[in-house]
Amino acid sequence: MLERHLQALFGFTSFRQGQKEIIEALINGADVLAMLPTGRGKSLCYQLPAFLANGVTIVVSPLLALMEDQVQQLKSIGLKQTAALNSFTEKAERRRLLRNLARVKLLYTSPEMLQSRELLAALAKVKVAYIVVDEAHCVSYWGHDFRADYLRICDIKQALGSPPCLAITATATKEVRADIKKQLDLRTPFEHIESVNRSNIVLLAEEAADQAQKQQRLVEMVATYQAPGIIYVQSRAQAEACSAYLAQEVKHVRTSFYHGGMENADRLLVQQQFMNGQLDVICATNAFGMGLNKTDVRYVIHLHYPLDIASYIQEIGRAGRDGALSFALLLTAREDRVQAKNLLKKNDFTADEWVWALSQLKVGEPLDFPSFENRLLAMQSDQARTVGYLLEKWGVIKGGLVQSFSMAKLTSLLHRHFKEQIAAKQNRLLPVFHYGRDDQTCRRQQLLSYFDEVPAPHNPCCDVCGLTLDSFKRTPVNVNEAPFLWEEELKAVFAVAEGK
Structure with a gap:
């Protein structure tokens, strides 16, 4: 039965691991706590029940760009009863949406917007089928991206009659999962918890003597290994500087930067260029990649220490979503440990x-x-x-x-x-430092032990286990090949369009 609805609505003939069990539990009226690896198709776990239910499903998400992207994707396949309500929504559009809320099946909103009197008044007049808390680790005081507004969701859920609730995330320790259940008042929930391990991503860590040596090593990596790739840095200025440096040093690699300080249109353009294969490498802060459904990213390189293991696993999980072999490199210099400690103190x-x-x-x-x-x-x-x-x-x-x-x-x-x-x-920072410096313990074992998991032996694994990156080398570039002249290409395109 569910497979028939899956194909009719989304065009898929079968479920991925875990999806059907989560959907069935939710449809049967149970609260659900789910942890699925990045790229496993978490959104389908609430989208399908939403379009089968009588009433509106509220999806609470902190990722505004992802909301808009998912709304557009659903509308493009004919699922028009979908909307997003957040700080980007203009007042006239907000009023129109709230007046017609009974016609909406799936409403994406932010935790801040969910608290607005206007929205709560509109929700009180309609049937709420489900409440979905995406990025549910944000609910927990001990999660890696805690947000206070998530703590108010429980009160709102109760005010709306306590409909079945799905809390879903990609990374959460046992402590965080217990806190999610407590903060959202999930009563005897159905739990589907999968390993955070991505066996097709091989793991490496290197520590350079100084920033100059780190920059040189980065150039070697980008010039040598197969794109596309994502390079994560800590600040907006670093993203721009890294992109400019690579553009100068590695001529045949097309690169750009991405961070939260850019205009929305500029961020969207860079993301679309990367998705369409017009850019090889993105130098970005962690604002990039959330909800990005690019399957062929071959590597993710961090040029700083992430502030916790859970964030690191989420970010490297943007590589290899097609199942093909990919790699994740933590490339740091000795002084980067000081920078990481200072970042923790910044908001003290x-x-x-x-x-x-x-x-x-x-x-x-x-x-x-x-x-x-x-x-x-x-x-x-x-x-x-x-x-x-x-x-x-x-x-x-x-x-x-x-x-x-x-x-x-x-x-x-x-x-x-x-x-x-x-x-x-x-x-949470200490295990990250240990991961970057311990060249005696399998790196996969280090990451998974944070989640109380024991990895099954497999190869290739990591640099500690003897891995080399020979298979990731890119096809040599023909330096004699004529360069791409975009002005001439543009003239040719317009000449064809005009029938000349």
């Missing part, structure tokens, strides 16, 4: 900031959360939304009004909370 909690912000609260007055949080954000504090949530949790805010509270006690609570958060981040 300071008592003076919070005492000043909290001193603005007046007992008995309503608290305008957006205004309060914007004030904190203006201080460049990434914990602003977390503090807003904690004020509610600790009873400082009830019914939107500020209650009587002890500033000394509140400051102490905040100190303890953020001290625990920083300690957790530091603990």
